[in-house]
Amino acid sequence: MLNIAIDAAGGDHYPHHPVQGAIQALKERAELHITLIGPEKLIQDELDKQHYTSERLHIIDAPDIVGMDEAPAVAVKTKRNSSIVVGLGLHAQGKLDAFFSAGNTGALLAASMFILGKLPGVLRPTIGSIYPSVEGNKFMLDVGANIEVKPEALVQFGIMGKVFAENILNITSPRLGLMNVGEEPEKGREAVRQAYQLLKTRPDFVGNIEGRDVMQAKADIYICDGFVGNLLLKLGESIPENVLQILYSSPASKKLGEQEMQLFKNVLLEALAPFDYQLVGGVPFLGVNGVSMVGHGGSSPLAIKNSVLNAEKFIRLDVNEQIKNALA
Amino acid sequence: MLNIAIDAAGGDHYPHHPVQGAIQALKERAELHITLIGPEKLIQDELDKQHYTSERLHIIDAPDIVGMDEAPAVAVKTKRNSSIVVGLGLHAQGKLDAFFSAGNTGALLAASMFILGKLPGVLRPTIGSIYPSVEGNKFMLDVGANIEVKPEALVQFGIMGKVFAENILNITSPRLGLMNVGEEPEKGREAVRQAYQLLKTRPDFVGNIEGRDVMQAKADIYICDGFVGNLLLKLGESIPENVLQILYSSPASKKLGEQEMQLFKNVLLEALAPFDYQLVGGVPFLGVNGVSMVGHGGSSPLAIKNSVLNAEKFIRLDVNEQIKNALA
Numbered sequence: 001m002l003n004i005a006i007d008a009a010g011g012d013h014y015p016h017h018p019v020q021g022a023i024q025a026l027k028e029r030a031e032l033h034i035t036l037i038g039p040e041k042l043i044q045d046e047l048d049k050q051h052y053t054s055e056r057l058h059i060i061d062a063p064d065i066v067g068m069d070e071a072p073a074v075a076v077k078t079k080r081n082s083s084i085v086v087g088l089g090l091h092a093q094g095k096l097d098a099f100f101s102a103g104n105t106g107a108l109l110a111a112s113m114f115i116l117g118k119l120p121g122v123l124r125p126t127i128g129s130i131y132p133s134v135e136g137n138k139f140m141l142d143v144g145a146n147i148e149v150k151p152e153a154l155v156q157f158g159i160m161g162k163v164f165a166e167n168i169l170n171i172t173s174p175r176l177g178l179m180n181v182g183e184e185p186e187k188g189r190e191a192v193r194q195a196y197q198l199l200k201t202r203p204d205f206v207g208n209i210e211g212r213d214v215m216q217a218k219a220d221i222y223i224c225d226g227f228v229g230n231l232l233l234k235l236g237e238s239i240p241e242n243v244l245q246i247l248y249s250s251p252a253s254k255k256l257g258e259q260e261m262q263l264f265k266n267v268l269l270e271a272l273a274p275f276d277y278q279l280v281g282g283v284p285f286l287g288v289n290g291v292s293m294v295g296h297g298g299s300s301p302l303a304i305k306n307s308v309l310n311a312e313k314f315i316r317l318d319v320n321e322q323i324k325n326a327l328a
Numbered sequence: 329m330l331n332i333a334i335d336a337a338g339g340d341h342y343p344h345h346p347v348q349g350a351i352q353a354l355k356e357r358a359e360l361h362i363t364l365i366g367p368e369k370l371i372q373d374e375l376d377k378q379h380y381t382s383e384r385l386h387i388i389d390a391p392d393i394v395g396m397d398e399a400p401a402v403a404v405k406t407k408r409n410s411s412i413v414v415g416l417g418l419h420a421q422g423k424l425d426a427f428f429s430a431g432n433t434g435a436l437l438a439a440s441m442f443i444l445g446k447l448p449g450v451l452r453p454t455i456g457s458i459y460p461s462v463e464g465n466k467f468m469l470d471v472g473a474n475i476e477v478k479p480e481a482l483v484q485f486g487i488m489g490k491v492f493a494e495n496i497l498n499i500t501s502p503r504l505g506l507m508n509v510g511e512e513p514e515k516g517r518e519a520v521r522q523a524y525q526l527l528k529t530r531p532d533f534v535g536n537i538e539g540r541d542v543m544q545a546k547a548d549i550y551i552c553d554g555f556v557g558n559l560l561l562k563l564g565e566s567i568p569e570n571v572l573q574i575l576y577s578s579p580a581s582k583k584l585g586e587q588e589m590q591l592f593k594n595v596l597l598e599a600l601a602p603f604d605y606q607l608v609g610g611v612p613f614l615g616v617n618g619v620s621m622v623g624h625g626g627s628s629p630l631a632i633k634n635s636v637l638n639a640e641k642f643i644r645l646d647v648n649e650q651i652k653n654a655l656a
Contacts, residue, residue, distance in 0.1 A: 069512070132574065133570075133574075134570060134573040134574055134577060144509055147509065147516060147517055148517060148518075179559060181472055181475065181554070181555055181558040181559065184397070188475060188555060189475055189476060189555055190476070192555075210558075210559070210562050211558065211559040211560065211561065211562030211563035211564075211565075211566065212562040212563065212565055212566040213566075214563055214566070215563075215566055215570035215573075215574070216566070216570065226509070227509055227516060227517055227520075227556070228555070228556060228559060230509040230538075230539065231507060231509065231538070231539040231556060231559075231560060232539065232559060232560070232563060233539065234538050234539030234540040235539035235540065235542055235543075235560060235563060235564070236539075236563070237539075237540055238539065238540040238541075238542070238543055238544070239567060239571065242461075242462060242543035242544065243567065243571055243596075243600065245462040245543075246460065246461075246462055246543070246599055246600065246602075247595070247596065247599045247600075249462060250595075250598065250599035252594075252595045252596075252598035252599045253595060253599060255591070255594075255595050256591070256592075256595060260588070260591075263583070263584070263588075264584075264592050264595075266580075266583075267575070267578075267580045267581060267583055267584060267592075268571075268575065268580075268596075270578065270580035271574055271575045271578035271580045271581060272571070272574065272575075274574075
């Protein structure tokens with residue numbers, strides 16, 4: 001029986017979203033145990049509000065709260081009784097099988113590195129994100145954990161991303177692409193040019209990917225450093241809302257009646273739903289010696305439930321063992 | 329009388345688009361002279377096809393062709409009789425007032441640097457682009473000329489972009505924003521963190537801008553290096569076409585009849601037209617000692633005409649003198 005922990009004191013909507021996500025996961029997966037970690041009374045009050053009890057639901061008290069904008073290293077060092085430090089500590093001891101948080105990403109990464117350590121052979125653990133395209137979801141990494149990266153680490157991001165995409169996103173034979181400002185190997189930053197040279201003999205490498213090609217699905221795995229990836233990810237996430245706003249303020253919209261506009265808005269938002277991070281489950285830190293998953297601060301209960309299911313899949317398919325083999 | 333040169337051997341559609349753009353500009357601006365530079369016979373044949381003659385239209389023969397993907401430094405060195413080298417040479421001698429090309433951007437930048445030189449005080453000339461937002465067009469720079477940049481050069485990009493935006497884009501009191509992965513000053517790459525420290529005392533600086541804020545118009549001038557800017561620009565340009573494709577392939581689109589779909593497509597494309605580079609005129613290399621403008625390879629005749637009008641405005645308002653003063 002797997003026991004997956006959820007940070008009940010992380011994200012913009014705790015404790016209610018984590019608690020509701022836990023309940024949804026328990027209802028959907030009859031063999032799963034969930035452990036909510038955070039201030040005990042806060043969690044129990046929320047469970048009472050939801051009138052929910054289950055033998056498969058556990059609570060571990062962790063009274064310290066890590067703020068969303070708190071400096072990661074300081075938070076991990078000083079808040080020993082926070083959900084993040086307590087949860088990852090129990091995971092490291094084998095008492096929990098995975099830990100999910102929608103909280104402070106930096107703190108979660110720092111604590112994961114410090115408490116779980118890296119998988120053998122990994123230069124830098126990384127975090128990726130689903131990126132929508134005209135041919136379904138693709139995977140981009142790094143999206144913010146590693147701001148400046150050596151070429152060898154970029155290559156590893158691609159390999160780890162591939163294992164994740166094959167196992168968790170069900171993408172067959174994922175193609176690796178390197179985010180760059182042109183197709184030619186000599187384009188771009190020094191680290192990117194060197195990464196190209198390291199990648200070019202791989203049969204799964206399809207070359208440099210430009211900004212215009214991301215949504216065109218020219219690759220399945222988009223490799224970049226966390227500075228570039230974070231900017232591209234957040235720009236992508238903003239597309240549905242901004243396209244609608246630009247549409248509303250355009251003189252062209254006068255050609256639509258009120259009802260047509262409402263219909264169009266609904267269709268557009270539904271079509272662009274993959275851009276909405278709240279619907280997408282969390283993703284793991286790839287390369288750490290454990291299963292530490294992070295979700296967006298705004299994660300809905302559905303997103304948290306999906307994160308738990310992703311964690312379960314990650315464990316059952318032993319993705320970390322596959323990563324070790326792929327990097328060896 | 330101003331005499332503005334157009335590269336008749338540059339871009340994806342020469343000579344017809346440059347020639348047609350020249351004709352449009354001459355018809356719209358009665359006081360302007362235009363000089364087409366490229367293989368003379370090619371230009372004359374196209375003019376004959378258009379049945380167009382004007383005393384204000386001139387041709388200068390430049391038989392060498394610089395390919396769109398040719399290595400810039402080599403092209404500039406070996407193709408002395410190319411439109412770019414000939415045109416910028418005549419501009420440097422004061423025989424032409426500006427030079428526009430939709431050709432090889434790298435070659436144009438290299439030739440501009442080599443032949444025109446930099447304005448006093450400029451660390452790195454830069455190229456920017458219009459970026460659409462919910463509140464009209466904003467300006468992003470650098471978008472590809474400078475892949476790795478020192479903090480002091482990033483600050484200058486902001487100052488030069490501001491002068492350009494005030495004079496050519498008619499943005500009053502432009503606000504400077506620094507592209508970054510978070511709002512906090514300590515976020516991001518080293519050069520970006522240092523640029524923040526240099527910018528923070530300026531009253532026109534509004535802080536770091538995240539990917540999700542670009543289209544939200546949180547600033548008027550988006551400062552970044554050319555690696556990041558090129559990726560963000562090309563991703564932005566791809567939005568209209570990709571949003572449509574995602575819409576078409578979504579089950580949600582089944583809620584629309586064929587006629588409704590056609591209407592929505594037209595309205596959407598019209599609203600998102602600012603993302604279409606073919607409608608937008610060229611932009612100058614800011615910081616060179618002259619007026620050297622570059623357009624997209626796919627520039628339409630309209631885009632080329634608009635580029636000529638931008639060049640005229642740039643000269644009449646003496647934007648270079650203003651840049652010198654702003655940097656002093």
